[in-house]
Amino acid sequence: MSAQAILQRLGAPLTVLVLLTLWELAARALALDGFPTATESLAQLPAILFDGQSLQSIGASLARMFAGIGLALLVAVPAGLAMGRNPTLARMLNPLLSAAYPVPKAALMPMVMLWFGVGDLSKILVIFLGVSLPLLYHSYHGAARLDDKLLWSAAAMGMRAPARLLRITLPGALPEVLLGCRVGLAMALIVMISSEMIARQSGAGDLLFNALDMALYPDVYAMIVILAALGFALDWAFEHLRLRLVHWAEPRQDAASGGNS
Amino acid sequence: MKRFTRSLGLTACAFLALCGQTQAADDIPTIRVGWSIPAEEMKYWMMRRPDAFPDLGKQYRIAWTQFQGTAPMVQAMLSDAIDCSSQAPLSLGQGAASGGLQAYVLAQHVGERKGESFSVYWAVAEDSPVRSVADLKGRTVGVNVYGSGVYGQMAMILKQNGLDPERDIRLVETGFPGSEAALRAGRVDAAVMNQPFALRAESKGGIRKLFSLTDLMPNTVHIFEVCRKDFTDAHPELVKRYVKDLRTAMALAREDRAETLKVVSEVTRAPVDLLDGYLLTDKDFARSADARPDFEAIQQMLDQYQQLGMLPAKVDVAQFRRDDLIQ
CATH class of the missing domain: 3.40.190.10 (Periplasmic binding protein-like II)
Incomplete structure (x- = not known):
């Protein structure tokens, strides 16, 4: 096996190892209470991961996250596709979306809490808002880039508008929609935690913010590691799913290298 | 058929009983x-x-x-x-x-x-030249949250000691958990202490109590x-x-x-x-x-x-x- 092949295979674990070593050395050198070593923090992982209540809390957060993503898929994808195929609708909604995009969604939590209470609904809505915008934008651009001739041909053959949206626009825009999903997934994880910052009944925020309040810094960092690992696992799984669904849209290796043989 | 009807009846009874319980x-x-x-x-x-x-x-x-x-x-x-x-x-x-x-x-x-009990207090480094509340003039003072109740009482204590809390000190929001680190790193001259952070800081030593909320009121x-x-x-x-x-x-x-x-x-x-x-x-x-x-x-x-x-x-x-x- 060549050095390049070894590096390709072991590159990611090596990067993690280097980062952990740097973390360990920096924490030992600085010796700050609020910055525990990597070994101290990683030692807390079993206590969290083998505790039923902690797992239940993380599960509750994930359930809300997936509910928010599901809702966003139902609303934002059709809306984005419609915008992509209807310039008037796009002109009407684009300024609104541009204004809404930079607003930190977690900052809306106190307002949402006033309207919808302190339960799961508020948190799901905030996650929905956080995921919707990237999904909407990617769906819009995916649909807008679609070759008009495909839709004209389908219309000429008698296909109605809803069928065209479902059978031509959606599959054509799918690579872009799924990219939006990938961005949305990362966003959902961020908003999932920040939505639990103000009020919570159960969730990963319990573990993170309570540990912070009690100055249990190794627990805080362990939770951050768990969230990072969760983000990595979700992204890895989604990327595999995405490649299976839209492998036809990926640039071919032989084409990319100029078809050398 | 009879068995099916009986099962249906039992199921209905069970459902009603469950509904009754839920009610x-x-x-x-x-x-x-x-x-x-x-x-x-x-x-x-x-x-x-x-x-x-x-x-x-x-x-x-x-x-x-x-x-x-x-x-x-x-x-x-x-x-x-x-x-x-x-x-x-x-x-x-x-x-x-x-x-x-x-x-x-x-x-x-x-x-x-x-x-008889713990009182929220402000600590300075053991070797700090700050010996009294009045010595805080021109110094950086930590507080848990700006505008909090603890800040309010601290401001009253400063006033009682002839200092203007708005002008005579520089206020830094450290939170309770970050207070000790801010003091030891020299980011603040006086840091607010609450439990369990105070206990942790005291056990390490090197800090001295300057004033506490009981100086303002005992309860x-x-x-x-x-x-x-x-x-x-x-x-x-x-x-x-x-x-x-x-x-x-x-x-x-x-x-x-x-x-x-x-x-x-x-x-x-x-x-x-x-x-x-x-x-x-x-x-x-x-x-x-x-x-x-x-x-x-x-x-x-x-x-x-x-x-x-x-x-x-x-x-x-x-x-x-x-x-x-x-x-």
Whole structure:
């Protein structure tokens, strides 16, 4: 096996190892209470991961996250596709979306809490808002880039508008929609935690913010590691799913290298 | 066919019985209660040891929601999202004066008692030239949250010592957890200390107490329990049960320290060893046996906040009293 092949295979674990070593050395050198070593923090992982209540809390957060993503898929994808195929609708909604995009969604939590209470609904809505915008934008651009001739041909053959949206626009825009999903997934994880910052009944925020309040810094960092690992696992799984669904849209290796043989 | 009909009948009976049970369960009234950490041992007992309270779960239920601080709980009460919550004098005063919150103070979680309990204090480095409050002029002082009740009392102490809290010091928001690190790194000249961070800092040494809140008043009230007035007036018996259980919880917390350590550890995830160093000792805040609110102290604090401009108008503590519920 060549050095390049070894590096390709072991590159990611090596990067993690280097980062952990740097973390360990920096924490030992600085010796700050609020910055525990990597070994101290990683030692807390079993206590969290083998505790039923902690797992239940993380599960509750994930359930809300997936509910928010599901809702966003139902609303934002059709809306984005419609915008992509209807310039008037796009002109009407684009300024609104541009204004809404930079607003930190977690900052809306106190307002949402006033309207919808302190339960799961508020948190799901905030996650929905956080995921919707990237999904909407990617769906819009995916649909807008679609070759008009495909839709004209389908219309000429008698296909109605809803069928065209479902059978031509959606599959054509799918690579872009799924990219939006990938961005949305990362966003959902961020908003999932920040939505639990103000009020919570159960969730990963319990573990993170309570540990912070009690100055249990190794627990805080362990939770951050768990969230990072969760983000990595979700992204890895989604990327595999995405490649299976839209492998036809990926640039071919032989084409990319100029078809050398 | 006969067997099928019988099964159908049995299923229908079971369904009706289940519905009846659900209906009966739904008849039990629920109080929506906001809580936070740390220092609410009464609630932790009720959450983690509900069997110790005969009425809880049978005569009434509690839907618990954890909040990050008392100010969001004021918002939640104003928006009818919760019925009762833990409060501090400043957040309740601001809620009443600016938001029109109407509530009753029904029990006290923790406060201070001069010479008998922990008091929030400001520490300086052992070798610091700062020897008195007046020496803080031109220095950087840490505070948990700018505009908090603790800040208000610190500002009063500075004023009493001839300093203008707005002009004579540089204020830095460190939070309680980051306070010690800020002091040791030299980012602040005086750092605010609260438990369990104070205990940790003291055990390492190198710090010296400069002044504490007991220098201002001997009985600062930190956290108490309030319920919305409309909810309480509509359900006085329900709230009475809740207050009775809070007092039972206070008695249990004080009588069985070993169990309280376990309960608090379960809620906060802090190790029992850490809690054992201060919880329910003279290094901890004061808890009165009957959990009765100290209305006089609350009034005194509200007046201080008004004097500092942190409250827009005088807030009379009498509006928060309903004596028949705290007898």
